[in-house]
Amino acid sequence: MDWSKAKTILIIAFIVTNIVLGYALFNSQRIDEPTLKEDFITDVAKLLKEKDITLNTAIPKEIPSLGIMTVEYEQRTPGDLNKSFFNNTAEGVTVNEGVVLFEKGKEKLIVTDGKNILYLNDDEEEKYPSLDKEEAIYISKKFLEEKGFSKDDMKLTFQKESNGVFFLEYSKVYNGIYIEKSYTNFQIDKRGVKRFERLWLNEEKLSENKIYISTAPKAILTLLTMENIYGKTIDDISLCYYFDPVKHKEVDEPEKTKQGKAVPAWRIQFSDGNEVILDEY
Template sequence: MNWSKAKTVLIITFAILNVLLYLTIAKINKPQPQLLSRQDLYSIEEVLLQNNIILKTTIPQETEPMPLVKVTREIFDESFILENFIKSQKYEKYKENRYTIFKFEDKTIKVDGISFYYFEKNDKFKDMSSSQKEEYVQNFINNYHFKEINVQVEKISQGKEVKIKYFQTYKDYFIDGGWMEGKIDDKSFEFSKSWFGSVVMEKAKKEVINAAYALLKLVEIKTDAKPMVVKEIKLGYYFNWSSATKGEAVPVWRITTQDGNRYYINAYTGNFEEGK
């Protein structure tokens, strides 16, 4: 094999890809957003493939200007626990780091003001079917007034475990940064929640970057040689302050991989917000 010739071909190939990438990014960052051509999209996919990033979804093309969203977290404090769960029962209370922990009967509750965690261990779960376990989760949510309207629901049943996840939405956009989840198996039931009790969209709107530019950020973020398979890229909101009670959620492109990892790219600036 002529290694010198092969090396030259590789250098030329990468040079062409770099030029195409530069032209594509320049087009993406024009003040007035434009639809990318098939050649642009092909060039982007080639660059991603060169970095072992495989697309298993289409790249969204059309976007609209988006505002920031003001969010305020739901509060879970001692009075909430005493009023809704313990009432007149005997209980033990102590602090552990930022959490206040309540123990009564075979139950444990942990709160830190903006998040709630409940754990119950009981033999009654042993003989429950999957549908009964799912019903138990739903009844718990309804009985303790945790039910929300603007949600997307994901149900996972694996072996003896049933898990139901709730994702917050607003005007057809996801709002990540909070969660609600019920999990039950043959031995125990767990429930956790951290939610935005107030969501208000601001008036001023700004243009957002093209999804293709967000995908190209993966080249910068990716640190290993393992294949990364992208199964979804979607526009929505993300609040990247886990301990804050309120603030502004920013528009983001959320990139979800086949192994369940999520990467958030700021849709205003193109900066990497967070990924896991």
């Protein structure tokens, strides 16, 4: 007997058996999970409708799990930002503890704790007379490149035009999964970027051990208690890593937090751009 060949066959057989058992176990979990059954999901949709909450997306039907992620706020020094925004030609003034203001002409840059960035431009010159959505997105991406921000870890999750002003919101993503709460927001009109806000998170480490959380149909029942979202439309329901700085506060000052643990949660995106994170259920 060719033992080498026989062992190869046995190994392959074990692998196939494990795959089949794993598949069977996964499907049995799905079947046994009552909150993933069609009747339950239908009832959830009806309850939401009673509160005038419209579903414009499918409710995920998975048994959700993610690892715990260590995240850290993106930090840039005022000097670095002065160079990126003004080529080191703006004067910086310390307005308050941790707050630095740069001004040049009609432009302002406010940096708080090295992580909250607010840029304002009151220039009245129209540079983009035929501005549309596509051009506004292009302007935002060009602005990010010029100021030294990467576009590789973000996704445009909301866009709206109102009275000639385009509102764009980008969210942080890691391997296709959102990391909340962080944001990069723009207000752009025919004059260009009028307002830019950024508070960004960077992933540092991801635990291999996964945490299972409530299914989406069960989790979103929490929305029934939130009167402020009655009448809204849900556009997206996604798993995310959620970092709450209040839970990692330093001496009762959550704004001073630099890093912490992001846990699995459900991210609910509404058609008006607002979001709700469901992480306690």
